[in-house]
Every structure is written in C-alpha cells, then in structure tokens.
Amino acid sequence: MRIMVILAALLMQLCLGATYSWSVYVQHIKTITDISQAQAQVPFSVFYFIFPLTMIFSGTLVDRFGPKVAAISGGILFGSGWMISSLGIGNFTYTILGNGVIAGVGAGIAYIVPISTCMKWFPNNKGLVTGVAVAGFGGGAALVSSIAGYLLKLDFTPFALFGYFGLVFMILIVFSGFFMQNPPDFAKTDMFKLDLRKILTDKRFIILYFAMFSGLAAGFAISANIKELYTSATLMTGVRAVSFFAIANAIGRIIWGSIFDRFDSRIIIQLNLLSQALLLFTSPLILTSSTGLQIFAAIAGFNYGGILVVYAGSVARIWGADKVGSIYGWLFSANIPGAVAPLLAGYFYDQTGSFTIPMYIIAMIILVAIIILNINKNSFVT
16 A cells, blocks of 8 residues: 555656646747746745645645545646636736746645644655655656657647646546555554644744745746746757756755755755755856856756755654654645745846846755754754
C-alpha cells in the first residue's frame, strides 16, 4: 500500500504542477488578446495567491474529512478551473477566474494531501519522501510544456489546450485520490488542541515564513517569465527552458529532501537561499545566449525545488509530522506575497526591456533572510 500511496502522490502532483508551464502560453496569449506582459501574468499570480490562501484552511479539511475526500474534491475543482479558463479567448477574465481562482482553490485543497499522507507512511524519511511526493509538481510542468509547445506549433490556441488539459487533470487527480489514505495505525490529531496563535507568533515560524517568501519570489519571477529572460529566444527555446526548469525542479526536490534528512534545517535552508541569490546576481552574465538560458533555467529549477521540501520538513521536525497538514498550510501562505514577484518583474520588463533590476532586488531580500537565519541559528537546533 505504501508504494501505491507514493505513485498516486506523484500522479496527482504531475497534474497540479502544470501551472509552472504558464510561460509557454504567455506570448501566444499576448498576441491573441493584445495585452501586456504584466497583464498576461495575472492568472499565474492569482493562482499563487489563491493556492496558498486555500492551504491555510485545507489542512483542517483533510483532518476532518480525510485525505481521499480532500484529494478528489481538489481534483474536480482544479480540472474545472482549467476548462473554464478556455473561455478566455473571448474574455480574458475567464482565464483569470479559471486558471487563477478556481484552479487555485482546487490545488490548495489537493496539494497538502500527498505531502502529509506520505509523511505518515514514511515517518523516518520525512525530507526524502516529501521530495519524492512533490517531485511530480515540478516534473508535470516539463511534460505539459513539451506537449503544449508541440500543439501550439500545430496552431492550437492556449485556450483550447486549457480545456483539454483540464479534463485530463480532473480524471487523473480523482483517480489518484482514491489511494490517498492514512496508515492503519495513524492516531488522528485533535486539531482543536493546536495553539495556532502560539505557533504563528513563534520566532521560528516567522523566520521560516520570511525565508520561504524570499525564495519563492525568486522562483516565481523566473518561472513565469522564462522565455522572455533571453530576448532572442524562440518558442522552442522557451519551451526547452521551461522543461529544464521543471525537470531540475523535480530532481531538486528529491535531492534537497535527501540532503535535508542528514543535516540541520537552518544550514540547508541557508544553502538553498545562497544558491538562489548567487544565480540572480550573476543573471546578466548567464542570460546572453540560448545555452545560457537553459543553464539558468536548470539551476533556478533545482534551487526552487528545494523550497517545497526543506520548509515542509522543517515544520515536521519542529512541530511534528502529524501537524504538518495544518501548520504547513499557514507557512505555505508565503506564496501570497511571493506571487507579486512575476507582476513586478513583468512591470520592470515592460518599462526597461530587462529583468535585471527585479533580479537584484529579490537577491538582496534573500541575503537579508540568510543573515536573519544566521543570527537566530540556535533557534533551529533540531
């Protein structure tokens, strides 16, 4: 049964991670709807506002109704959102509503299920199993972006693809949801005994929140604008860059998770943040060719993959694996301020034709997070 839980978790995340393929559609959407780079990023940013906002409450839903019901419900909403967004060819508001709001709610409900469920089945390998469970979230974008890139070349519109993908996502997530269940010996936590106010005001939680926000801002700004990072990139160059980001993202989740199980949480978080800051500071030197774009995308994806593992693992270490569903949902809300990054990056690009300024700003924020973690290093001895 443990193997089926892992496989179902991967399949679910393959679908949920499709939003990372957004940059593949941006140029076509701009051409069809005659909107700006910043406007084209609105569904992506709305998704990453609604998704984590929903996760604040989804942990409680999982505890109350069980992982199976949560996964199936989330899958229906996620798939429906993509299908509704296909109507955006006539009114882009439908794409914002579908891909942004409805799919965001669905992902917020479903995403925490495989993480919390797998941790319960594999309590001694929290980092690794979390990495494996969510690797599909990164890998899904590689698969979807490759298929989308091929179909776009055949003159399919992004809006037509949203509808087809949405139906497939709904079927696969609902199917996977039937395998999401707690182990037989799992003792259900009484969530009413959780003092969330105490946890949310805990210095460790606040520091983790800021650190996660800074890393997410970097990942979002890059993943949503990959094709435009190198101004001479063709459609297929952009598709390959998205695929490199997504594949490295998936691999990064597994590797960072494996490393996390062997070292102190603070050290791994700082290493992950430092890797991101260095990449952003050197971006003008790397993003000078198609090859440079692929290298940049791969490194960025690998670093970003770590974010979705080390913080969930840190929550499990500090407060216990049985409380990950509820507490991590609140920490995951760092996605909300992080979701502003693609909009700001798109705005600077529209004004200057370059992403250098937002890259440097985000890198500086990351350095602040690293310093704060180092000052409070004794708080994260686990």
